[in-house]
Amino acid sequence: KAGVTQTPRYLIKTRGQQVTLSCSPISGHRSVSWYQQTPGQGLQFLFEYFSETQRNKGNFPGRFSGRQFSNSRSEMNVSTLELGDSALYLCASRSNPATDTQYFGPGTRLTVL
Amino acid sequence: GQQLNQSPQSMFIQEGEDVSMNCTSSSIFNTWLWYKQDPGEGPVLLIALYKAGELTSNGRLTAQFGITRKDSFLNISASIPSDVGIYFCAGLGHSTGNQFYFGTGTSLTVIP
Numbered sequence: 641k642a643g644v645t646q647t648p649r650y651l652i653k654t655r656g657q658q659v660t661l662s663c664s665p666i667s668g669h670r671s672v673s674w675y676q677q678t679p680g681q682g683l684q685f686l687f688e689y690f691s692e693t694q695r696n697k698g699n700f701p702g703r704f705s706g707r708q709f710s711n712s713r714s715e716m717n718v719s720t721l722e723l724g725d726s727a728l729y730l731c732a733s734r735s736n737p738a739t740d741t742q743y744f745g746p747g748t749r750l751t752v753l
Numbered sequence: 754g755q756q757l758n759q760s761p762q763s764m765f766i767q768e769g770e771d772v773s774m775n776c777t778s779s780s781i782f783n784t785w786l787w788y789k790q791d792p793g794e795g796p797v798l799l800i801a802l803y804k805a806g807e808l809t810s811n812g813r814l815t816a817q818f819g820i821t822r823k824d825s826f827l828n829i830s831a832s833i834p835s836d837v838g839i840y841f842c843a844g845l846g847h848s849t850g851n852q853f854y855f856g857t858g859t860s861l862t863v864i865p
Contacts, residue, residue, distance in 0.1 A: 644795075673853075682756055683841070683855040696852055730795050737851055740784040740803060742843070744795035 642667065644733050644745035652751045658719040661748045665712050665733030671695075672714040673742070674706060677728040689714050690737050718750075726752045759842055759856030767864050772829040774859045776842035784845040785825035786853070787816050789838045796841055800827070822846075832863050 645664045653659050665672050674686040685698040689708035708714045712733075718725055731745045758777045766772060776785070784803055788796035800811050802818035802825060809816055813830045825842055842856035 646795075682857055685852055688852070696850065728793070740845055741786065741798070741801050742853060743798055744788070746795045747793070749793065 644731055644743055646729075646731050646745040646748050648748060649746065650749045650751075652753065653721050654753050655721055655723060657721050658717065659721060659750060661716045661718075661729055661731075661750075663714045663716070663731030663733075663745060665714070665731075666743060669733035669735050669743075670712050671734045671737050671739070672708060672712065673732045673734075674714070674716050675730045675732065676700070677730055677747070678726075683730070686716065688737065695737055721752045723752050726750060757842060757844055757854050757856040759859055761859060762857065763860040763862070765862045765864065766832055768832060768834060770832055772832055772836070772861060773826065774840060775824060775826045776844070776856045777824045778844055778854065779823070780844075780846055780848040780854075781822045782844035782846040782849075783822070785816070785818050786843040786845075787814075787825070787827050788841045788843065790841060790858075791838050799840075829861075832861075834863050834865055837861055837863050 647662045671690045673688040676684045687697045687706050688695045692708045703719045706716045728747045730747045732742045734742045786801050787799045790796040800809050800816040805822045806820050807818040815828045817826045839858045839860050841858050843853045845853050
């Protein structure tokens with residue numbers, strides 16, 4: 641069974657631009673979570689989607705948004721990029737929000753110049 | 754999200770030595786997961802624990818779910834160079850609103 645996939649793997653943007661990241665969960669998994677990872681802050685939870693609905697949201701500004709499609713694929717959007725948004729963005733999937741085991745994708749490395 | 758206390762923060766060991774690391778929480782968890790992350794890659798799930806007192810092995814890796822349900826331990830025996838990386842714990846419980854809390858990570862360096 642294929643794992644979680646994320647595209648693109650690397651992205652360079654400039655301040656003020658917006659970006660969209662994509663995540664395809666493991667086949668059959670309907671819950672997708674997004675995390676931001678930086679050396680100083682570690683793994684920070686952004687939000688979780690299940691059945692096209694946002695279930696939980698972390699403490700991030702409204703510039704960070706997401707959505708999930710009927711095939712469980714998810715996208716994350718960051719508008720008006722800031723230098724501090726440079727990070728590794730990780731997507732993780734589990735079969736449903738009640739499931740205890742979560743699998744990560746390889747991540748998208750975003751650099752904001 | 755909330756971070757769990759993970760120690761040690763970093764380790765430098767000789768190839769062949771055993772390694773131990775642990776995570777502690779102020780909350781009771783129902784699940785503990787251990788991940789390994791290589792630079793620039795996503796965390797890879799190593800071991801999942803679902804029951805207090807549970808001891809689970811995956812090759813040279815052994816993890817335990819603490820009896821108090823507030824801690825977990827990971828041991829690596831006979832370390833090899835490819836064990837290099839950052840190890841994370843993750844916990845899940847009713848108090849976390851069904852969201853995972855993550856440890857701060859242990860950076861492991863194995864000297865050949």
